[in-house]
Amino acid sequence: MVMWTIVPASLLWDGFGESSPRWVEVEHEGVTMLVVPQGDGFARLERLISPRPGDYLRPEWQPGARISLAGKSRL
Amino acid sequence: MNAQERGDLMPGEKAWPNMESAGADEETLAPAPAPAESAAVVQSVQALGQTDPIRADSNIFCLTIVGQVEGHLVLPPQNKTTKYEHVIPQLVAAEQSEKIEGVLVILNTVGGDVEAGLAIAEMIASLSKPTVSLVLGGGHSIGVPIAVAADYSFIAETASMTIHPIRLTGMVIGAPQSFEYLEKMQERVTRFVVSHSRISEAVFRELMLNTGEMARDIGTTVVGRDAVRYGLIDEVGGIGQAMAKLNALIAARRGTQVTGQGVQ
Numbered sequence: 001m002v003m004w005t006i007v008p009a010s011l012l013w014d015g016f017g018e019s020s021p022r023w024v025e026v027e028h029e030g031v032t033m034l035v036v037p038q039g040d041g042f043a044r045l046e047r048l049i050s051p052r053p054g055d056y057l058r059p060e061w062q063p064g065a066r067i068s069l070a071g072k073s074r075l
Numbered sequence: 076m077n078a079q080e081r082g083d084l085m086p087g088e089k090a091w092p093n094m095e096s097a098g099a100d101e102e103t104l105a106p107a108p109a110p111a112e113s114a115a116v117v118q119s120v121q122a123l124g125q126t127d128p129i130r131a132d133s134n135i136f137c138l139t140i141v142g143q144v145e146g147h148l149v150l151p152p153q154n155k156t157t158k159y160e161h162v163i164p165q166l167v168a169a170e171q172s173e174k175i176e177g178v179l180v181i182l183n184t185v186g187g188d189v190e191a192g193l194a195i196a197e198m199i200a201s202l203s204k205p206t207v208s209l210v211l212g213g214g215h216s217i218g219v220p221i222a223v224a225a226d227y228s229f230i231a232e233t234a235s236m237t238i239h240p241i242r243l244t245g246m247v248i249g250a251p252q253s254f255e256y257l258e259k260m261q262e263r264v265t266r267f268v269v270s271h272s273r274i275s276e277a278v279f280r281e282l283m284l285n286t287g288e289m290a291r292d293i294g295t296t297v298v299g300r301d302a303v304r305y306g307l308i309d310e311v312g313g314i315g316q317a318m319a320k321l322n323a324l325i326a327a328r329r330g331t332q333v334t335g336q337g338v339q
Contacts, residue, residue: 001147002260004216004241005186007154012143015151047160053168057136063161 021046025075031055032075035067042066134176135321136169138162139183144195144217146188157184159191166198177325179317180208180225186216189241189260193217193267199224200271205324209317210234210308220264222308223272227320229312232299236307238282239294273306 005012021036023046031050035043045065048055055061140162142155150156169175180199186192199206199221208225210218215237222228222236230236241261265283269276282295282305289296302308310316 002189002241002257003143003187004189004192004264005143006213006215006237006239007143007185012154013151014153016148018151020149047158048164050164053164053171056164056168057172063158 026069026072027075028072031061033061033067033072035069037069038066041069043069134174134325135179135318136165136172136175136177137179137181138165138169138199139181140195140218140221141183142187143185144187144192144221146191148188156187159188159194162195163198166195166202170202170204175204176328177205177207177321178202178225179321180206180221182208182210182214182218182222183212184214184218184221186218186237189217189264191217192221193263196220196224196267196271205321205328207317207321207324209312209314210236210302213237217264219307220267220271223268226324227310228272228308229310229317229320230299230302230308231313232311234302235296235298236302237289237294237296238279239289239292240283268307272308275306278305279307 003009003012023034024037024043026033026035026043031048031052033045034047034049035045037043043066045061045063045067047063048061050056060067140157142157143150145154145156145158166178169178178199199208206225206227208222208228210222210228210230211234212231213235214222214230215235216239219236219238222230241257241264261283265276265279268274268279282297284293285295286293288294297305297307299311303311310320312320
């Protein structure tokens with residue numbers, strides 16, 4: 001892992017390892033979603049894992065989207 | 076078993092007020108009512124600060140590379156990042172989709188992970204569909220190979236690109252910390268840039284190792300027209316020119332496909 005950037009390393013790595021998001025894997029319609037639960041039955045979608053390329057173009061499944069956890073089973 | 080399953084709560088009732096507390100793993104998945112379809116746009120605005128990022132009726136896929144290009148390590152939250160695990164499958168989808176005819180890459184990046192950046196650059200370069208890139212603000216470091224990966228590249232008159240040597244930044248995890256390793260890394264980037272733009276290897280190396288340009292560092296910052304003059308970028312322009320070029324490339328590709336079918 002080599003970073004090639006104009007941002008100084010001290011700024012880039014400041015706070016590295018101090019806190020990490022609590023990711024949870026859920027499954028919905030055969031798709032695995034890596035989400036960060038928001039605590040109100042919804043979660044922020046962090047990453048999609050799907051064998052169908054079209055899934056990555058679905059507007060409601062873009063990273064950062066707020067998704068309902070209803071009907072989704074935890075892996 | 077969560078609160079819903081126990082029957083303690085009505086559907087949609089907020090299960091636990093403080094989900095972030097330790098040991099709340101089960102409760103965080105408490106069911107909630109599905110959002111109404113009509114609220115999708117509002118949600119998108121709330122979550123992403125924008126409306127739907129991809130319009131189903133558009134034949135152009137727009138990819139934005141902003142902040143740091145993030146690779147195998149999650150960067151601390153003060154960094155705005157473009158994550159390769161998001162971008163790469165989207166490019167696969169863009170290639171496979173019948174609706175999408177061209178890809179527009181918008182860059183305003185400060186660099187980032189070399190291998191993640193090269194992976195994205197290789198994906199863009201190997202797409203069978205027309206690609207056009209536009210550097211706005213900055214396309215520094217690993218942003219350079221991403222910008223030149225497109226079939227045709229534009230740079231805004233005020234945008235800049237910093238070309239500087241790859242070096243250890245004090246926090247390198249699991250990498251053989253040798254000079255040869257960095258040399259090889261630099262070689263990969265140089266070869267990619269030279270083969271995807273009009274710049275010669277000698278000029279690119281000269282810009283990279285220049286000592287007279289930057290106050291406290293080795294390298295060169297090329298701005299707008301200079302990037303075109305060195306042959307790094309094809310043309311100075313903005314979104315209008317970039318979109319026109321992409322549409323022209325799409326039209327040309329359609330023409331070839333029609334001709335191709337005619338021959339068969």
